Amino acid sequence: MKRYRLKMSFCGVFLAIFVALEVFLCVWFFGADYKAFDENARAEVNLPDLSDGFVPQGLCEWPSGDGFGGYTVAVSGYYKKAPSRVYLLGGEKADYFTVERGGEALKTHFGGIAATENFVYLTSDNEILRIPLAAAVAAAKTGGSAEVSDAFDVGMGLAFCSISEGKLYVGEFYRAGNYETAESHHIAYMGVENRALVYRYALADTADRIVESETPEAVFSVRGLVQGIAVEGGNVYFSCSWGLKDSMLERHEMPASPIGTLEVNGADVPLYFFGEETLRAARSAPCMSEGIFLKEGRLFVLFESACNKYKTFVRRRMEEIVSLPPEFFA
Numbered sequence: 001m002k003r004y005r006l007k008m009s010f011c012g013v014f015l016a017i018f019v020a021l022e023v024f025l026c027v028w029f030f031g032a033d034y035k036a037f038d039e040n041a042r043a044e045v046n047l048p049d050l051s052d053g054f055v056p057q058g059l060c061e062w063p064s065g066d067g068f069g070g071y072t073v074a075v076s077g078y079y080k081k082a083p084s085r086v087y088l089l090g091g092e093k094a095d096y097f098t099v100e101r102g103g104e105a106l107k108t109h110f111g112g113i114a115a116t117e118n119f120v121y122l123t124s125d126n127e128i129l130r131i132p133l134a135a136a137v138a139a140a141k142t143g144g145s146a147e148v149s150d151a152f153d154v155g156m157g158l159a160f161c162s163i164s165e166g167k168l169y170v171g172e173f174y175r176a177g178n179y180e181t182a183e184s185h186h187i188a189y190m191g192v193e194n195r196a197l198v199y200r201y202a203l204a205d206t207a208d209r210i211v212e213s214e215t216p217e218a219v220f221s222v223r224g225l226v227q228g229i230a231v232e233g234g235n236v237y238f239s240c241s242w243g244l245k246d247s248m249l250e251r252h253e254m255p256a257s258p259i260g261t262l263e264v265n266g267a268d269v270p271l272y273f274f275g276e277e278t279l280r281a282a283r284s285a286p287c288m289s290e291g292i293f294l295k296e297g298r299l300f301v302l303f304e305s306a307c308n309k310y311k312t313f314v315r316r317r318m319e320e321i322v323s324l325p326p327e328f329f330a
Helices: 002-030 035-040 133-142
Strands: 042-046 055-061 073-078 085-090 093-101 113-115 119-124 127-132 145-147 150-153 160-164 167-171 187-189 192-194 196-202 218-222 226-232 235-240 247-253 260-264 267-273 279-285 289-295 298-303 320-324
Touching (some): 035 279, 055 160, 055 298, 093 133, 113 160, 119 133, 119 160, 127 133, 127 145, 133 145, 160 226, 187 267
Parallel strands (some): 055 289, 093 145
Antiparallel strands (some): 042 320, 055 073, 073 085, 085 093, 113 119, 160 167, 167 196, 187 192, 235 247, 260 267, 298 320
């Protein structure tokens, strides 16, 4: 009888664990509430080849007009084994090109992308890569490769980039234990410590120069988990995410004055700090938000949650680029 009772007790514990796990999974997959996001988000562009292994990372607006292919957005990302890609999307179009350097196809993250009427800019490890826009369009029409024309080493790992009003913003990603940053990038101010940096350069965008100077004109201290940045006037938006947790989309006011300087390339560069003093809105969104950009006041947001790599575990698979109105961040 004792053995029987022990066996029954074990079965009871197993059943309780099973029921608890079932309840947890039901809450996890069906209990997510993004009411404000859902009421404001507008689907813009479908993401291609997610089931083939593409993992989207960077997002930017594509120049409009003759000679630019009729696309509206560009999405950069990677494959586990195949070369990384840049997709040019618009309407029913979903063309792509790969990137070569010295004849070798690149397989880096391509975490950030930005474009002007002259060039496409990509983040790749510590570097900004540049490709003539005409070459990118020609390659995309055939699914071919575009060659890197020039590049420069920023001196830190790059996760995202953005261009606004003639300025190039590039930044690193920080997460404790997984993505550490240099000790000199840990900036404490008013009781808060940020551990990632964004550099701002004056963009040259000419045939012989990417930026006016390879020493940034300003440095910004930012929170961890930033996946994308968008700047418009006095507003700065951050896309922040990691893993299965809800994403956070933040709107900050551009800091009015520097808190000091930071040495970069032997020069003292003005240092600005993003924190509670600059935060104006923080809104939750489905997990795995990535690159962002602004167009006509709306924030366009890319997610990686619907790709093969993650779709089994996420609560919300975002298969489209969406846009959010200014009111969402009011």
